[in-house]
Amino acid sequence: MPRITVTVDGVGYEEEVEPRLLLVHLLRERLGKTGTPVGCDTSNCGACTVMLDGKTVKSCSVLAVQADGCDIVTIEGLGSPGSMHPMQRAFHEEHALQCGYCTPGMVMAAIDLLRDTPDPSEEAIREGLEGNLCRCTGYCNIVRAVRRGAQEMGQAVKSS
Amino acid sequence: MTELDPGLVGEQIAESDQISEPGGTGGEIGRSRRRKEDARLLTGHTRWTDNLVQPGMLYVMFLRSPMAHARITRVDVSGARGLPGVFAAFSGQDFADEQGSLPCAWPVSEDIVIPDHPPMAVSEVRYVGEAVACVVATDRYRAADALEAIEVDYEPLPAVVDMNDALTEGSPKVHEAGNQAFTAKITSGDIEAAFRDAPVLIDRTYIQQRLIPSAMEPRAVLASTDGDGFTLWTSTQIPHVLRVMLAVTTGIPEHKIRVVAPDVGGGFGSKLQVTAEEVLCLLLTRRLGRPVKWTESRSEGNLTVHHGRDQIQHIRVAAESDGRIRGLQVDLLADMGAYLMLVTPGIPMLGAALYNAIYKMDAYEFGCTGVFTTKMPTDAYRGAGRPEATYAIERVMDELAAELGLDPVEVRRRNWIRHEEFPYTTIAGLTYDSGNYEAATDRAMALFGYDKLRAEQADRRDRGDPVQLGIGVSIYTEMCGLAPSRLLGESNYGAGGWEHGTIRMLPTGKVEVITGTSPHGQGHVTAWSQIVADTLGVPFEDITVLHGDTAISHKGMDTYGSRSLVVGGVAVLQACEKVKDKARKLAAHLLECSPEDLEFAEGAFQVRGTDSRKTIQELAFAAFTAHSLPEGVEAGLDSDSTFDPDNYSFPHGTHLCAVEVDTETGMSKIRSYVAVDDVGKVINPLIVDGQVHGGIAQGIAQALYEEAVYDAEGNLLTTTMADYLLPSAADLPTFVTDRTETPATSNPLGVKGVGEAGTIASTPAVVNAIVDALRPRGIHDVQMPCTPERVWRALEGVRR
Numbered sequence A: 001m002p003r004i005t006v007t008v009d010g011v012g013y014e015e016e017v018e019p020r021l022l023l024v025h026l027l028r029e030r031l032g033k034t035g036t037p038v039g040c041d042t043s044n045c046g047a048c049t050v051m052l053d054g055k056t057v058k059s060c061s062v063l064a065v066q067a068d069g070c071d072i073v074t075i076e077g078l079g080s081p082g083s084m085h086p087m088q089r090a091f092h093e094e095h096a097l098q099c100g101y102c103t104p105g106m107v108m109a110a111i112d113l114l115r116d117t118p119d120p121s122e123e124a125i126r127e128g129l130e131g132n133l134c135r136c137t138g139y140c141n142i143v144r145a146v147r148r149g150a151q152e153m154g155q156a157v158k159s160s
Numbered sequence B: 001m002t003e004l005d006p007g008l009v010g011e012q013i014a015e016s017d018q019i020s021e022p023g024g025t026g027g028e029i030g031r032s033r034r035r036k037e038d039a040r041l042l043t044g045h046t047r048w049t050d051n052l053v054q055p056g057m058l059y060v061m062f063l064r065s066p067m068a069h070a071r072i073t074r075v076d077v078s079g080a081r082g083l084p085g086v087f088a089a090f091s092g093q094d095f096a097d098e099q100g101s102l103p104c105a106w107p108v109s110e111d112i113v114i115p116d117h118p119p120m121a122v123s124e125v126r127y128v129g130e131a132v133a134c135v136v137a138t139d140r141y142r143a144a145d146a147l148e149a150i151e152v153d154y155e156p157l158p159a160v161v162d163m164n165d166a167l168t169e170g171s172p173k174v175h176e177a178g179n180q181a182f183t184a185k186i187t188s189g190d191i192e193a194a195f196r197d198a199p200v201l202i203d204r205t206y207i208q209q210r211l212i213p214s215a216m217e218p219r220a221v222l223a224s225t226d227g228d229g230f231t232l233w234t235s236t237q238i239p240h241v242l243r244v245m246l247a248v249t250t251g252i253p254e255h256k257i258r259v260v261a262p263d264v265g266g267g268f269g270s271k272l273q274v275t276a277e278e279v280l281c282l283l284l285t286r287r288l289g290r291p292v293k294w295t296e297s298r299s300e301g302n303l304t305v306h307h308g309r310d311q312i313q314h315i316r317v318a319a320e321s322d323g324r325i326r327g328l329q330v331d332l333l334a335d336m337g338a339y340l341m342l343v344t345p346g347i348p349m350l351g352a353a354l355y356n357a358i359y360k361m362d363a364y365e366f367g368c369t370g371v372f373t374t375k376m377p378t379d380a381y382r383g384a385g386r387p388e389a390t391y392a393i394e395r396v397m398d399e400l401a402a403e404l405g406l407d408p409v410e411v412r413r414r415n416w417i418r419h420e421e422f423p424y425t426t427i428a429g430l431t432y433d434s435g436n437y438e439a440a441t442d443r444a445m446a447l448f449g450y451d452k453l454r455a456e457q458a459d460r461r462d463r464g465d466p467v468q469l470g471i472g473v474s475i476y477t478e479m480c481g482l483a484p485s486r487l488l489g490e491s492n493y494g495a496g497g498w499e500h501g502t503i504r505m506l507p508t509g510k511v512e513v514i515t516g517t518s519p520h521g522q523g524h525v526t527a528w529s530q531i532v533a534d535t536l537g538v539p540f541e542d543i544t545v546l547h548g549d550t551a552i553s554h555k556g557m558d559t560y561g562s563r564s565l566v567v568g569g570v571a572v573l574q575a576c577e578k579v580k581d582k583a584r585k586l587a588a589h590l591l592e593c594s595p596e597d598l599e600f601a602e603g604a605f606q607v608r609g610t611d612s613r614k615t616i617q618e619l620a621f622a623a624f625t626a627h628s629l630p631e632g633v634e635a636g637l638d639s640d641s642t643f644d645p646d647n648y649s650f651p652h653g654t655h656l657c658a659v660e661v662d663t664e665t666g667m668s669k670i671r672s673y674v675a676v677d678d679v680g681k682v683i684n685p686l687i688v689d690g691q692v693h694g695g696i697a698q699g700i701a702q703a704l705y706e707e708a709v710y711d712a713e714g715n716l717l718t719t720t721m722a723d724y725l726l727p728s729a730a731d732l733p734t735f736v737t738d739r740t741e742t743p744a745t746s747n748p749l750g751v752k753g754v755g756e757a758g759t760i761a762s763t764p765a766v767v768n769a770i771v772d773a774l775r776p777r778g779i780h781d782v783q784m785p786c787t788p789e790r791v792w793r794a795l796e797g798v799r800r
């Protein structure tokens, strides 16, 4: 069985994995990183989105072996209840989550969106989040949250 | 993408732009509190059922029928049993003696046929996806391998897919007793007189396509036993109802079953069910003595989570020449699918008293036939019967307006119940306690810019603009707060509609609230905290709310039908009042005065006209130590209460939608959407807006995107999210929402419920807008979902 090394939320792991094991199952079932959920089996919903070497991927469509040597950040590594990432805080302030199932993926996708478009328009946000489905919110407050997160992250960059 | 009116959107953002601040006492109700639930959910500290692990846990997978209808002639699981990591494999025959029949709790009529519904098929399958065998293995990959080693032989039987075909003489039968599940009829007033010589007659047939509820969290079940009792963690909306039903179905004594709904990722009615997988996981853990977990894949879920809608609605209106309605006649065919599940036959009946909606009339007749087909059973989906009713009546009101050359709002005005007429008993027999359709409609029209948009529409029509503008009106009411137990009994529902709440003041003055509701995104922890904070005068932060575990919340009727706040929130309020009564007695005893001399404010009892006082926290501690209690007062400051409303609540609202329809491509684009809802008193405006947004999105999804499609052989063609089109952010506009407020009179909070309002209102608003855009071209209907292809074909049809 292939042996891989990965860093997840700052912790290094060495694991023997079946070649067919999905990254999301490595995270959830081997490493106990259950903050990243699974919403579909066709790479449509985006619930499983994580950062892999700084770029978002849908972890249900990456094999664990493909992540060998990579640095992964999940929603759990982004912030904690006591000290949330500005985007997590913005989701809270704008009531951009209801059941919260889509939320980890949505927050990850939102942060990724701002890398290319630090001050996105509503249209850019809507297009940018097209790969992440939410059944609860109707997206209005998610769009507001991403704008708010963008402002706060922009300010954080300026003031640092 | 939708263009936005920047003025309106700016106003909305400004309104919601208050940030969280720590609480004091009072003023919590009506405040946009940020949710207590969020921090955990936002940082991945979640307890979805699939996250949970038990020592020695095994994974279950089900083999499902690829045939819509067939006799099972052989199931051989022996090939699976020998494989590495495989613990067990079973066929339906292996459960035949113990699995019972999945329950239907709502036998709506005398003539109803409730067929046997084994959790795992034994001799016959009746829809694609029905479980025929299962494997239990050490992980999900090995379980998936093992499924492939199971052999099943089927002898095909004819599929029954279309409801009209199913009812024709000589149709193949889904069940031995035939394809008719039940019939129901309601008549009020002289319907024949109303239709006789009516100056205007509108006669239409609408199709409510089948929908897949699609909560983002797939279902999951984890069952374990300690050799004596059983615990079932499951992604459900109804832990309490489920516990009773599991006991009845399996014969395991109720007190030996604990059901936990941990974090649940949305439901929308789809998790208001007693599922085959829940029963089978319970039986598997009993048989194997090991914890077992099953988590569905999305494709499995699309096949086997109950579906919604699927009705053919024949609706006729007789009216005077000024547009006033004389009578309304509705005849439904409702597709039950292959079996009657928990409330399957009750869904069309939930709309039975709502086709007349907000309108006055002399006569009403409602008929419904439930039909069996070889498809996944239908059951509750957001709104459940009420969206269907609202769609048909609001579509037909537009047809009436068009027939008479009246503005759609005007024809509604001529028929609706005026605000001074409340309380009003409708032709269908419901008593609407309060409402003000005029106020909501005026506000919505102002926000929408109704007259300006009509002018633009006229201009585009005159110019022959290829992009036509349509304006859709939908003015709805619904019955919520399910439900008065007495009325449920009258409708032959198998349970009551009360709700339970407990308040426990802890020795240190903190408060534990226990609720019988089972939230899965609705924010009960926050809203219930607001109610308790104001009623007991304790800080919002000092309150915790426990729910969704039958071992903790020992009584409850769970969450569905926009009932949680209206019934469960009120139970919590009443429990607070009881705690206060007890605290008052204790305070009087300690302060050596009579209870009537005390006034309660800001969380303390104070002897009138003095500064001698006891805070509720001090009283909680005194009740805990019990060193000095008055006669007849027991230790501990806690209490519980159940609330059973004496009427439904009736939220209402006016939704307006402007759609641009490109007559060359058939493409429809929502340009603006305004919703003014009256949900009575509001506990948390932020949460209410969120519910409205999500509801509108789901209703738009029915109008424009979603449809579960079966082929003639009964195969579901929309098994994945690539085929079943859930709208993304890019497919929807920003909604403008506002409220008017007439408090409900049937509960002390004055609340009406908001979970389903948006979904009920928005579907007809969108379709009315599309038809309004096309009407000058001779088009009077477009079948949902109104895809570009369907709109284009409708236009082609009239061009020829």
Ligand code: FES
Residues within 6 Å of the ligand: A037, A038, A039, A040, A041, A042, A043, A044, A045, A046, A047, A048, A049, A058, A059, A060, A061
């Ligand atoms: S679970 Fe990965 S995209 Fe849906």
Ligand code: FES
Residues within 6 Å of the ligand: A096, A097, A098, A099, A100, A101, A102, A103, A133, A134, A135, A136, A137, B216, B265, B266, B521
């Ligand atoms: S918050 Fe429930 S799916 Fe997005």
